[in-house]
Amino acid sequence: MFGLSKQFWFEAAHTLQRTIDAEPSRRIHGHSYRAEVTVRGVPDLSTGMVVDLGLFERALDEARDGLDHRFLDEVQDLGPATMENLSAWIWRKVAPTCTGLARVTIYRDSSGDMCGYLGPLNGENRL
Numbered sequence: 001m002f003g004l005s006k007q008f009w010f011e012a013a014h015t016l017q018r019t020i021d022a023e024p025s026r027r028i029h030g031h032s033y034r035a036e037v038t039v040r041g042v043p044d045l046s047t048g049m050v051v052d053l054g055l056f057e058r059a060l061d062e063a064r065d066g067l068d069h070r071f072l073d074e075v076q077d078l079g080p081a082t083m084e085n086l087s088a089w090i091w092r093k094v095a096p097t098c099t100g101l102a103r104v105t106i107y108r109d110s111s112g113d114m115c116g117y118l119g120p121l122n123g124e125n126r127l
């Protein structure tokens with residue numbers, strides 16, 4: 001079994017309600033995000049690939065377009081613009097076209113933050 005990953009980068013603004021550092025978080029501010037999407041699979045015998053990286057990239061384009069240079073508070077179905085919700089949102093966007101989707105990880109490299117989403121719990125209709 002192999003894990004094949006592709007990353008993309010996006011810049012976005014948001015606000016956030018928090019109990020600490022509440023005032024600066026409530027103001028509109030921005031972050032540079034890196035997203036990593038991983039699929040699990042076995043390489044096809046003739047191509048040697050789990051999936052062609054070019055096809056993989058196409059599957060991620062729509063998700064990136066929906067987030068890059070956006071005000072995340074206005075992105076539909078995202079909810080509060082946390083890294084948790086961003087990883088789950090990307091999962092929902094790419095799942096229909098990414099066979100074997102295994103993990104979506106969001107990184108904020110400037111602050112060393114990261115969050116990984118491994119899919120819904122036991123196929124339940126919740127995070």
Ligand SMILES: Nc1nc2c(c(=O)[nH]1)N=C([C@H](O)[C@H](O)COP(=O)(O)OP(=O)(O)OP(=O)(O)O)CN2
Nearest residue numbers: 016018021025029031081082083084108110111113
């Ligand atoms: N569990 C989570 N906690 C927090 C998240 C999150 O996505 N999941 N996000 C934030 C905020 O986006 C916040 O802006 C970052 O907060 P903080 O680390 O306190 O801020 P910095 O100023 O150090 O971050 P920079 O990226 O360096 O500006 C908070 N909590």
Ligand SMILES: [Zn+2]
Nearest residue numbers: 014016029031
């Ligand atoms: Zn923030």
